[in-house]
Amino acid sequence: GLPSGWTIKKSRSRNRNYYFNESTKESVWEPPVGTNIQKLEAFEAQSKVKASHLLIKHRDSRRPASWREDPITRSKEDAIEILKSHQKRILNGEQTLSEIASTESDCSSAKRKGDLGWFERGQMQPSFEQATFALKVGELSDIVETDSGVHLIERTG
Numbered sequence: 159g160l161p162s163g164w165t166i167k168k169s170r171s172r173n174r175n176y177y178f179n180e181s182t183k184e185s186v187w188e189p190p191v192g193t194n195i196q197k198l199e200a201f202e203a204q205s206k207v208k209a210s211h212l213l214i215k216h217r218d219s220r221r222p223a224s225w226r227e228d229p230i231t232r233s234k235e236d237a238i239e240i241l242k243s244h245q246k247r248i249l250n251g252e253q254t255l256s257e258i259a260s261t262e263s264d265c266s267s268a269k270r271k272g273d274l275g276w277f278e279r280g281q282m283q284p285s286f287e288q289a290t291f292a293l294k295v296g297e298l299s300d301i302v303e304t305d306s307g308v309h310l311i312e313r314t315g
């Protein structure tokens with residue numbers, strides 16, 4: 159929704175977007191004159207997601223240790239079986255992902271009930287990113303494998 163020649167850039171320092179004009183090399187905090195605000199807001203809304211996850215690591219994980227166990231020696235097959243048992247309880251409404259993640263997740267986000275906060279494309283491992291961006295808000299993923307281990311992901315925003 160930006161006028162031609164303008165692009166959106168991510169300011170690391172202020173953790174917000176700014177607008178950059180490729181030809182004049184000018185950068186501004188507010189959308190330039192002529193911006194279609196509705197389109198810009200729609201674009202920005204689909205650029206980031208909020209999610210919680212439950213991570214079960216195994217001996218082949220890139221870092222086979224966590225706040226709850228060090229070292230982690232279970233096999234990948236066992237990690238998948240453990241995650242399947244959690245998945246069943248979440249799907250039949252017995253427990254929520256957050257409740258289980260708090261005590262069972264091998265990620266430091268366990269301390270935040272599995273909450274990872276908001277993130278954009280390019281931050282998480284590809285399979286994790288792909289799975290999360292494919293979910294609707296409130297949906298639970300199937301089992302997702304990354305170099306960290308095996309995950310269940312719930313998109314929350």
Ligand SMILES: N=C(N)NCCC[C@H](NC(=O)[C@@H]1CCC/C1=C\[C@H](COP(=O)(O)O)NC(=O)[C@@H](N)Cc1ccccc1)C(N)=O
Pocket residue numbers: 211213219220221264265266267270273274275277281282283286304305306307
């Ligand atoms: N918010 C961010 N940008 N933080 C950096 C994410 C780095 C990213 N991480 C992953 O893709 C996986 C999926 C989700 C968690 C995760 C891995 C690991 C656990 O696995 P391990 O690295 O021991 O192999 N947990 C983390 O990173 C935690 N900081 C996530 C977190 C914890 C508390 C609050 C916010 C985020 C990657 N590119 O490796």
